[in-house]
Amino acid sequence: MDFLTEEDLVVQKPEIKLLVVDDREDNLFSIETILEPDGYTIRKATSGRAALKILLKEWDFTLILMDVQMPDLNGFETATMIYERDKLRHIPIIFVTANDHGDENMFKGYQMGGVDYIYKPINPELLRVKVAVFVELYNKNHQLLAQEQKLIAANKNLENEIQERRNSEEQVIKLNNQLMEKINQLKLTNEELERFAYVASHDLQEPLRKIIIFGDRLSARYKEVLGDDGNDFLDRMLKASGRMQLLIKNLLTFSRTTTAAEDAVQDTNLKLVIEGVLSDLEIQIEQKKAVFRIGDLPTVYGAASQFRQLFQNLIINSLKFSRENCCPEVDIYAERVRGEAVLNLPEASADEEYYQIHVKDNGIGFDQKYADQIFTVFKRLHSFDTYEGTGIGLSICKKIVEKHGGSISVTSKINEGSNFTITLPVRKAVSDLELAVPGA
DSSP states (O other): OOOOHHHHHOOOOOOOOOEEEOOOOHHHHHHHHGGGGOOEEEEEEOOOHHHHHHHHHHOOOSSSEEEOOSSSOOOOHHHHHHTTTTGGGGGGEEEEEEOOOHHHHHHHHHTHHHHHEEEESHHHHHHHHHHHHHHHHHHHHHHHHHHHHHHHHHHHHHHHHHHHTTTTTTHHHHHHHHHHHHHHHHHHHHHHHHHHHHHHHHHHHHHHHHHHHHHHHHHHHHHHHHHHHHHHHHHHHHHHHHHHHHHHHHHHHHHHHHOOOOOEEEEHHHHHHHHHHHHHTHHHHHTTTEEEEEEEOOOEEHHHHHHHHHHHHHHHHHHOOOOTTTEEEEEEEEEEEEEOOOOOOOOOOOTTTEEEEEEESSSOOOOGGGTTTTGGOOOOSSSSTTTOOOOHHHHHHHHHHHHOOOOEEEETTTEEEEEEEEEEOOTTTTTOOOOOOOTT
């Protein structure tokens, strides 16, 4: 049988195709002029119906830039018709608009699958940066999917070979060794891709920093000259830049969790970790008039800095998603259980003991059917205008817990709050804190 070679693992970058939809030729020409130097293939449509005709024959677009205000079919209506086709649902849409449509219409755009808004007059550098972010994510996903398919094919071939030669122990061992070698090669390739994502995110900070710096200078020096409209546009640009800065920061954190050198591992008192987080968030807690009740918590073996990031994300979530006119109440406690009682860790051994740490709040909650999806990168259940965030925080939590041999799950009800459960194995080397089982 054939195995993957180093050449097989090199995935050619796909053609980057952008569909630009605007009823004005000058706007189409302007966007094409800004983006063409980056080597993208740009298709143009002067109406929603023209865009739909193109998408009937082509569905390999990386990104769609769509004007909201168009005659006949507007941008929102066109987006709705695009996402009715399964083949087109993966294409992100950035809406381009010259007007402030209000929170309701913006939320409507995000519900339809729109990933962002760009306001006219278009800032060329901001447009290029935003498009570049989605292009890089598209390239990485393409590479990972292609390599996954190659690995699946290799595994399938290996299974067939083992079946055919099951009577030859020597041959089976040889094939297994070859498979492990290829898995290691794939692991190294994936690590390189993750390091690339980290470097790409890091390098994006510099042009974004310049946009923010010069935007601030423009506001400070020419505020009176710009007038109300100019200051409004500038304020929107700075806010959008701030959101992108937060996104890049969280992408870097997500990449570091995998690619950075291992943090120092040691016996870590989780109660001290959480007290430190609450101290750092003292102002937000006072503003929300939040009440935190900290129960018994264990000392675990792991990276203290990562546990701090884990509980900081969960505590910030409990403050952010609190109910209106209701003071947040958060209970953080742990229990020690046998493996047979563990439901959110499939590989849990019945003979082993585990800690289950709970972070329970009385916030807005959510429909339980989304319980698995919220740990997916960039997954958001609310628009940015309603609750700030990038959809990366809980993905970081999941990665941290899994790196420590555990798992994280959540149960929730709308308007009744959420209960995040972190399951970690008890390490024999640690002086474990004796925990009372709640309700016992």
